[in-house]
Structures are given as C-alpha cells and as structure tokens.
Amino acid sequence: MDHNFKFLTLPHRSGEVANVFIHGYSAGHDMEDRCKLRKYIPTSLHNGINIFAFWPSGHWAQFDSASSGGVAALARINALAGAGAAAVDRAMHFNSSRNRATEMGKQLLGQLERYLLKHHPYVSKVNLVGHSLGGRVVVSALLDLLDKPDHEGLEVGEVLLMAAAAELSAEQAHAIQQRTKCKLYNAYSEDDLVLRFNLGENSIGRRPITSCEHEHIHDVSMAQFGHTDYWPRLEEVLRASRFHGYTGGLPRSNQPEPVDEVPDPVETDYLLHDLLELTSPTIRGQVAKHLRSSSWTKLEAEPALYPLTQELQLLGGHCLVNLARGRGLKYVQILLMLAQHYGLVNELHDCAQVVEMEALLISKCFQSSFGEKHVLASRQDIVQHLDAMTEQGYFDQVDALAASLTVTSYFSTPEAPAPAYRKSDSILPSGSTEIALASASTLSSLSGLVPTERIKAAVNNLKSAVKPGYSALIPAVAILFYARLKLNNEGLL
Incomplete structure (x- = not known):
C-alpha cells in the first residue's frame, strides 16, 4: 500500500x-x-x-x-x-x-x-x-x-x-x-x-x-x-x-438558506459547463465535432453551451440508462469511468486536480493507440509538448486519436501525424518531430510488438471502438484537457 x-x-x-x-x-x-x-x-x-x-x-x-x-x-x-x-x-x-x-x-x-x-x-x-x-x-x-x-x-x-x-x-x-x-x-x-x-x-x-x-x-x-x-x-x-x-466570514444566519430542490445537473457541473463557457469558440467547436461523430448524440452544427454540455454528459456511463433517466454523468465521473476502462485506478491517488487526471488519461490513450514513443504518450512530458504545439497541431493529433478508436481502424493503418510545433519552441530532441507511428490497435501490426502490453492496448482500443460513444467521448476529453491547460483558471483545474 x-x-x-x-x-x-x-x-x-x-x-x-x-x-x-x-x-x-x-x-x-x-x-x-x-x-x-x-x-x-x-x-x-x-x-x-x-x-x-x-x-x-x-x-x-x-x-x-x-x-x-x-x-x-x-x-x-x-x-x-x-x-x-x-x-x-x-x-x-x-x-x-x-x-x-x-x-x-x-x-x-x-x-x-x-x-x-x-x-x-x-x-x-x-x-x-x-x-x-x-x-x-x-x-x-x-x-x-x-x-x-x-x-x-x-x-x-x-x-x-x-x-x-x-x-x-x-x-x-x-x-x-x-x-x-x-x-x-x-x-x-x-x-x-x-x-x-x-x-x-x-x-x-x-x-x-x-x-x-x-x-x-x-x-x-x-x-x-x-x-x-x-x-x-x-x-x-x-x-x-x-x-x-479565525474571526472572518459571516456568522451563520438563523434564517434557513434557500435550497434548490432539484439542482440542474448540467449547469452545476462547473468543471465541464464553466470550462466550455470560458474557453474559445474554436475549442468548443472541436468538442462538438467529436461529439457529433457518435450516433448517440444529436447536436446542431454550432450547439449552444447547455446542449453541448448535456450531450457530453450523456455519453458517460450507459447511454441507454442515461437516455431513460434524462441525464448523464458528471465530468469527474466520466473521467473515473475512462480511468477504469484503461486500468488506471491505482494511479489516481497521484492526481489531486482534474487536469492531472486528464493528463494521466490522455497520455494513456495516445500510448495505447500509437505506442510509447508518441510525444503525447508520457504523462510527465505531455503538458510540456502540448504547450509547445500549435493549436491546430494538437487538434490534428486528437483527430488521429479519434480515427484509431473506430472499428474501421482495425482494417487499415491509421497514423499519428508529425507533431506541429511553434517555431520558437525547441523542447524536443532532434528528430522527434518526424515520429508517425502506426496505430497499436491495428491487428496487422501486432506481430512486431511486445505481445502482452500491445495486445492489451489493442483490446482496450477495440473496447473503445465498440462501446457506445467512447470513440467520440475520448477525443472530446482530450480537447477539454487542452482547454483547461490553456485557460489556466485555478478554480477549474
């Protein structure tokens, strides 16, 4: 222990x-x-x-x-x-x-x-x-x-x-x-x-x-x-x-505080709702794009804040159960669900902030799809690399991640594009920008990989591909992780 x-x-x-x-x-x-x-x-x-x-x-x-x-x-x-x-x-x-x-x-x-x-x-x-x-x-x-x-x-x-x-x-x-x-x-x-x-x-x-x-x-x-x-x-x-x-704060009032009998599960999920509200329209558009790729969501081309938050919550947990009860999971519950999916529960003790949990999860997703040599596959380095990437460069990486989580990826060889970095940043070792690895989920590539870990990664990706909403939810979380880092609001970290 x-x-x-x-x-x-x-x-x-x-x-x-x-x-x-x-x-x-x-x-x-x-x-x-x-x-x-x-x-x-x-x-x-x-x-x-x-x-x-x-x-x-x-x-x-x-x-x-x-x-x-x-x-x-x-x-x-x-x-x-x-x-x-x-x-x-x-x-x-x-x-x-x-x-x-x-x-x-x-x-x-x-x-x-x-x-x-x-x-x-x-x-x-x-x-x-x-x-x-x-x-x-x-x-x-x-x-x-x-x-x-x-x-x-x-x-x-x-x-x-x-x-x-x-x-x-x-x-x-x-x-x-x-x-x-x-x-x-x-x-x-x-x-x-x-x-x-x-x-x-x-x-x-x-x-x-x-x-x-x-x-x-x-x-x-x-x-x-x-x-x-x-x-x-x-x-x-x-x-x-x-x-x-301690003498600060207001004394406790004798009057009962007003209680919202049924708090709105969408607006009270501040780690998701408030983040989407404060981030840029471009990033919200990326989240919506990935959510619309799932047949389990119904979103307009440019959804408003409320339906965007609600649809993402509905992809968490069991979609049919969520549809029946009319609400989905809170964002932190979605992250826990995905951490369990990737076998990361034991590592969660080291995460005191949501952004740390996201970093753990997203680095594992890239590692599972593209191998350990992918620049975003290391939890220790993912923030450093992400900060140095261009915004579109990171979006391209997430698009490749989304492509690797579909059933069709098992009949093709999706690749991660070469990461696009800002010219002023030189944090990477020479030659690292040329990395473009085949998806570890591609069955035809398994023969050249270490059997236990890579087959386990392939199984995880297959589960992500067949579970309702996962192939859209995971890249959406990757975009939210980027939004949280860029916003850098301590109350939302």
Missing part, C-alpha cells in the same frame, strides 16, 4: 503560514470527493496558504476482488451469512485503514517539509487540521515528534482535531504542547454516533482531552454535530475554536 501523501495547494494563497487539511476514512478516495473537500475550505480563510494532504484512506464501499468474491459466494448460499461476512469484512477494512493512518502520521511532517521546500520555501510555520482518521494521522505525527530533538521537524503553530478517531491522554497532549509549543484544539461532539464504531478506543472526537482548562489546550464542544457535519460546517468549527485567530 502506498504511504505517500498527495499535496494540493488551493487557490487564494498568501502569507508565510500553511494550513494543512487531512481527511479521514471514506473521504478523498476519488476526484469527485477531492473536489468536494476543496470547496469546503471557506474563502474567508485567506490568512495563510491552504493545502490539502490526500492519503489512501480507503472507502467502506470499495471491496477488493478477494473480499467481494468471498462475500458473494456466501450470499449465494445464505443472505444473512453474506450480510454478516460483509459486515466483518468492512470492520477489518476500517481497522486496516486505522492502522494505516497511524503509519501515515509518521510520514506526514517529513513529506510535508519536502513539499513546502519545493513549492513554498518561504513558509515558516504550519497549522494542522485533521478530521476523523485524519485526526489520527495528525496525532500520530505529533507523538512521533516526541522522540526527536527540538530543532528537528517543521514548526507547528496550531492543531485542530475534528471528530478525531484517536485516543490521546491529557499527559500526551501536554507533552506534545511542550515539544511543539503549539495550540491544540479538540473539536468534539457527544452526538457523534459514528465514532462508537471505533471499537477498542475511547475517541477524543466524542470527549474532552483534559478535565480542566489549559492555556494552550482547548476542548471545543460542537453540540449536535454528527460525524459528517465537520467539513460542510467547517467555518463554524473554525470560529468556535478561534483556529489561527
């Missing part, structure tokens, strides 16, 4: 203090949830650099093949036995994630220090915020500091534990405070029923740490807070604890 954090600096950064947020179990497990967590950080928290630390926390609904197979086998024999096996398996899964959180904590400050040195070398102090098992990560990191000299490690200013699924005695809290000189806030709620399942431990997320008030250790009671309330109501927790001197 990977023990590396994936750090992401949020927009609106300023100052020399970094606020580092760590999620808990069943959170931050995919791009959709990571985007949701990012939006919970209040815009009024601009007195520092806000960083999310994503870690492989696991998810209660994600079964590995061995677990799902065993549970399914018992369920076929007896439904109750299957349900019992599932409950036991999930309890073991949580316990594994709990142990992983402890180990991740020992790695946190070292990895964070290296990240800050590279991206924010002027940061002099960090504040730590952990929720649920993320609180356990923080506690483990601070306890690990107790065995190190005072001059080692980052300077910790304030620590906010929210519904922490961890034990911490008053003596340990005092030792941490003496070692780090930090202010420690423990936001807890006796109404948190989820922490009752943290078996074998008396979680500080349900109780105070100390029995008496301490100058630098504060227990903050969050009455009537459930376990999942802390992120959506983060501003209330920050205000109640006065974390990092």
Whole structure:
C-alpha cells in the first residue's frame, strides 16, 4: 500500500503560514470527493496558504476482488451469512485503514517539509487540521515528534482535531504542547454516533482531552454535530475554536438558506459547463465535432453551451440508462469511468486536480493507440509538448486519436501525424518531430510488438471502438484537457 501523501495547494494563497487539511476514512478516495473537500475550505480563510494532504484512506464501499468474491459466494448460499461476512469484512477494512493512518502520521511532517521546500520555501510555520482518521494521522505525527530533538521537524503553530478517531491522554497532549509549543484544539461532539464504531478506543472526537482548562489546550464542544457535519460546517468549527485567530466570514444566519430542490445537473457541473463557457469558440467547436461523430448524440452544427454540455454528459456511463433517466454523468465521473476502462485506478491517488487526471488519461490513450514513443504518450512530458504545439497541431493529433478508436481502424493503418510545433519552441530532441507511428490497435501490426502490453492496448482500443460513444467521448476529453491547460483558471483545474 502506498504511504505517500498527495499535496494540493488551493487557490487564494498568501502569507508565510500553511494550513494543512487531512481527511479521514471514506473521504478523498476519488476526484469527485477531492473536489468536494476543496470547496469546503471557506474563502474567508485567506490568512495563510491552504493545502490539502490526500492519503489512501480507503472507502467502506470499495471491496477488493478477494473480499467481494468471498462475500458473494456466501450470499449465494445464505443472505444473512453474506450480510454478516460483509459486515466483518468492512470492520477489518476500517481497522486496516486505522492502522494505516497511524503509519501515515509518521510520514506526514517529513513529506510535508519536502513539499513546502519545493513549492513554498518561504513558509515558516504550519497549522494542522485533521478530521476523523485524519485526526489520527495528525496525532500520530505529533507523538512521533516526541522522540526527536527540538530543532528537528517543521514548526507547528496550531492543531485542530475534528471528530478525531484517536485516543490521546491529557499527559500526551501536554507533552506534545511542550515539544511543539503549539495550540491544540479538540473539536468534539457527544452526538457523534459514528465514532462508537471505533471499537477498542475511547475517541477524543466524542470527549474532552483534559478535565480542566489549559492555556494552550482547548476542548471545543460542537453540540449536535454528527460525524459528517465537520467539513460542510467547517467555518463554524473554525470560529468556535478561534483556529489561527479565525474571526472572518459571516456568522451563520438563523434564517434557513434557500435550497434548490432539484439542482440542474448540467449547469452545476462547473468543471465541464464553466470550462466550455470560458474557453474559445474554436475549442468548443472541436468538442462538438467529436461529439457529433457518435450516433448517440444529436447536436446542431454550432450547439449552444447547455446542449453541448448535456450531450457530453450523456455519453458517460450507459447511454441507454442515461437516455431513460434524462441525464448523464458528471465530468469527474466520466473521467473515473475512462480511468477504469484503461486500468488506471491505482494511479489516481497521484492526481489531486482534474487536469492531472486528464493528463494521466490522455497520455494513456495516445500510448495505447500509437505506442510509447508518441510525444503525447508520457504523462510527465505531455503538458510540456502540448504547450509547445500549435493549436491546430494538437487538434490534428486528437483527430488521429479519434480515427484509431473506430472499428474501421482495425482494417487499415491509421497514423499519428508529425507533431506541429511553434517555431520558437525547441523542447524536443532532434528528430522527434518526424515520429508517425502506426496505430497499436491495428491487428496487422501486432506481430512486431511486445505481445502482452500491445495486445492489451489493442483490446482496450477495440473496447473503445465498440462501446457506445467512447470513440467520440475520448477525443472530446482530450480537447477539454487542452482547454483547461490553456485557460489556466485555478478554480477549474
């Protein structure tokens, strides 16, 4: 199991203090949830650099093949036995994630220090915020500091534990405070029923740490807070604890906020809708061109923003199901679907932004269609090459990719054109602009390729060719990736 954090600096950064947020179990497990967590950080928290630390926390609904197979086998024999096996398996899964959180904590400050040195070398102090098992990560990191000299490690200013699924005695809290000189806030709620399942431990997320008030250790009671309330109501927790001197933001209104009973799935998909709205008509035209190549879409020659977004969503998932219910998938769900199609799920932990997920996916698409030597087949180099290409040069590459994803490509030999670069750019090794590789999906070319990987690539491309909408959806995503990079809007990355 990977023990590396994936750090992401949020927009609106300023100052020399970094606020580092760590999620808990069943959170931050995919791009959709990571985007949701990012939006919970209040815009009024601009007195520092806000960083999310994503870690492989696991998810209660994600079964590995061995677990799902065993549970399914018992369920076929007896439904109750299957349900019992599932409950036991999930309890073991949580316990594994709990142990992983402890180990991740020992790695946190070292990895964070290296990240800050590279991206924010002027940061002099960090504040730590952990929720649920993320609180356990923080506690483990601070306890690990107790065995190190005072001059080692980052300077910790304030620590906010929210519904922490961890034990911490008053003596340990005092030792941490003496070692780090930090202010420690423990936001807890006796109404948190989820922490009752943290078996074998008396979680500080349900109780105070100390029995008496301490100058630098504060227990903050969050009455009537459930376990999942802390992120959506983060501003209330920050205000109640006065974390990092937090006084910003408007007080919570006593009047109920207006709720859109049925939010529009098209307009609320800001990563797709807003991107298409802000990008150029030329790029929107390229997206529409590829979508119109599918018989599953009905688009006018120059579609408006709303139908263009809607038709792309409808190509995600099962087209017949989407047509029946009248809506498709969100853009991040489409990306996850394509990542599963190309066997990239394990690599998604390294993607903290949508644009990183797109880079991973599109480089894999070009690699699968044209081989590893194609200039856009490397995730590490794809952005560099794409920045140096002319706009039409990239569109030509995507056109070739689209041609390689059709059934007819298996009876011909489609090629990637020589990449067209701007004359002022010279990032490529000599001779690289002459690359024009045959499609790896062409069955007649398989004899000269490494069998396992290339046959696997050919099978993937064949699946893309026969699955409804994929041959149009994949090149459309490639154009959206280009649009996102060129727009460079931090809120849409």
